[in-house]
Amino acid sequence: MQIEIEVQGNTQILKPIGRIDQNTAPAFQERLLAALENGPDNAVALDMSGVDFLSSIGLRTLMIAHKNCQANGTRLVLFALTPVVREVFSISRFDTVLRCFDERGPALAGLSV
Amino acid sequence: MRVKIWGCRGSLPVAMSTTRVRDKLQMALKTANGRSFATDADREKFITEELPWAATHTFGGNTSCVQIDTGGPEYIICDMGSGLREFGASMMLAHGPAKPQIYNFFMSHLHWDHIMGFPFFPPAYIPGNKVRIHSCHPDPRAAFLRQQSAPCFPVNFETLGATIEFVPMRPDDPVTVAGATVRALLQNHEGDSYGYRFKKDGKSVVYSTDSEHKPEDDATRERFIDFFRNAGLVIFDAQYSLAETVSLKEDWGHSSNISAVELCHHSRTEHLLLYHHEPAFDDNMLYRIWQETIRYEELMRDGGAPVLHVSSAYDGLEIVL
Ligand SMILES: [Zn+2]
Ligand SMILES: [Zn+2]
Numbered sequence: 469m470q471i472e473i474e475v476q477g478n479t480q481i482l483k484p485i486g487r488i489d490q491n492t493a494p495a496f497q498e499r500l501l502a503a504l505e506n507g508p509d510n511a512v513a514l515d516m517s518g519v520d521f522l523s524s525i526g527l528r529t530l531m532i533a534h535k536n537c538q539a540n541g542t543r544l545v546l547f548a549l550t551p552v553v554r555e556v557f558s559i560s561r562f563d564t565v566l567r568c569f570d571e572r573g574p575a576l577a578g579l580s581v
Numbered sequence: 582m583r584v585k586i587w588g589c590r591g592s593l594p595v596a597m598s599t600t601r602v603r604d605k606l607q608m609a610l611k612t613a614n615g616r617s618f619a620t621d622a623d624r625e626k627f628i629t630e631e632l633p634w635a636a637t638h639t640f641g642g643n644t645s646c647v648q649i650d651t652g653g654p655e656y657i658i659c660d661m662g663s664g665l666r667e668f669g670a671s672m673m674l675a676h677g678p679a680k681p682q683i684y685n686f687f688m689s690h691l692h693w694d695h696i697m698g699f700p701f702f703p704p705a706y707i708p709g710n711k712v713r714i715h716s717c718h719p720d721p722r723a724a725f726l727r728q729q730s731a732p733c734f735p736v737n738f739e740t741l742g743a744t745i746e747f748v749p750m751r752p753d754d755p756v757t758v759a760g761a762t763v764r765a766l767l768q769n770h771e772g773d774s775y776g777y778r779f780k781k782d783g784k785s786v787v788y789s790t791d792s793e794h795k796p797e798d799d800a801t802r803e804r805f806i807d808f809f810r811n812a813g814l815v816i817f818d819a820q821y822s823l824a825e826t827v828s829l830k831e832d833w834g835h836s837s838n839i840s841a842v843e844l845c846h847h848s849r850t851e852h853l854l855l856y857h858h859e860p861a862f863d864d865n866m867l868y869r870i871w872q873e874t875i876r877y878e879e880l881m882r883d884g885g886a887p888v889l890h891v892s893s894a895y896d897g898l899e900i901v902l
Contacts, residue, residue: 528796531796559839560877561822
């Protein structure tokens with residue numbers, strides 16, 4: 469799976485492209501968890517604008533990421549969810565667990581809070 | 582086979598509130614839009630054919646109890662939640678006190694919401710009736726003795742008139758009861774719970790409640806996909822949202838509509854029935870969850886795969902396979 473990475477200070481902005489499903493989730497998970505390894509001084513923003521489909525295995529990856537963050541203090545936000553992914557977040561109530569923003573600016577600002 | 586839901590609620594019985602009754606009246610009057618009806622039959626036709634589902638139904642509030650009718654003279658019932666009281670009353674109407682019957686119960690587990698109906702099951706008080714309690718738990722009798730003894734209940738379990746027999750069962754050791762082959766599967770729940778698969782004439786019904794599915798547990802997922810495979814109906818504990826099952830309510834022993842759709846898709850189940858509804862949810866919320874699950878199924882379905890039919894259990898619902 470293609471993932472674009474941009475570094476801004478101690479924040480990594482990850483932009484996965486395409487579907488996060490059975491085939492692509494393992495690679496996505498590996499990259500995401502690696503980015504989350506550094507602890508409280510580190511922050512990760514997930515740009516979701518390139519993800520047009522997210523199956524439950526993808527939700528599971530985000531859940532593992534969320535738990536890792538809770539354990540090691542890394543901060544994680546998501547932004548620019550596509551309509552289908554937004555719908556999946558709403559049905560699964562993941563929108564109540566993960567911090568989601570419409571746009572990049574407020575998401576990055578949200579990381580410092 | 583025919584399946585009847587006598588109790589669909591999880592944890593604790595609930596009743597519909599006055600507020601929700603008024604919601605439904607609003608919905609009905611809005612839909613009628615000033616029309617008048619000459620006869621009761623006209624009103625009945627309007628209710629059946631024109632009112633929205635949510636205006637004419639309530640999910641109901643009895644705890645877990647499902648009848649599986651295999652067409653033979655013996656009865657099969659999954660769990661003894663508060664819904665068992667109404668099932669028992671219907672048996673008294675159908676058979677009266679003089680015609681002995683055989684009741685086969687399959688116990689998911691012995692938490693109170695799954696046994697609380699038994700003291701209110703009239704056939705248990707009548708000599709001649711046979712009550713067979715099939716259970717994979719080591720000592721189910723203890724739970725029944727405790728429930729029906731002082732100071733919890735005035736009639737002791739040991740004084741019940743029917744012949745009550747506890748039938749030990751083991752997962753992966755199928756039994757034949759009332760013409761159906763019954764297989765059990767260990768589930769993830771505090772104190773263990775068991776799912777049951779009933780097979781007759783090439784059709785299968787799976788009763789799987791009080792069962793937590795952990796997204797990271799691949800081995801268990803495969804066991805369940807195998808257990809559900811090609812089932813005509815899967816009755817599934819969808820008490821919580823996926824987010825709750827992986828955060829606040831992790832290890833509380835229940836599952837979500839998302840896990841339900843995923844397992845049913847992978848196992849090529851024909852029909853999913855959302856079950857063990859959260860007692861804190863009213864009709865509006867349960868209806869919303871049902872519609873969201875139908876949408877999620879559509880979003881997640883592989884191109885070309887058959888549609889997984891999604892229903893939400895309500896007391897009184899009957900499904901024929
Ligand atoms: Zn229960
Ligand atoms: Zn339970």
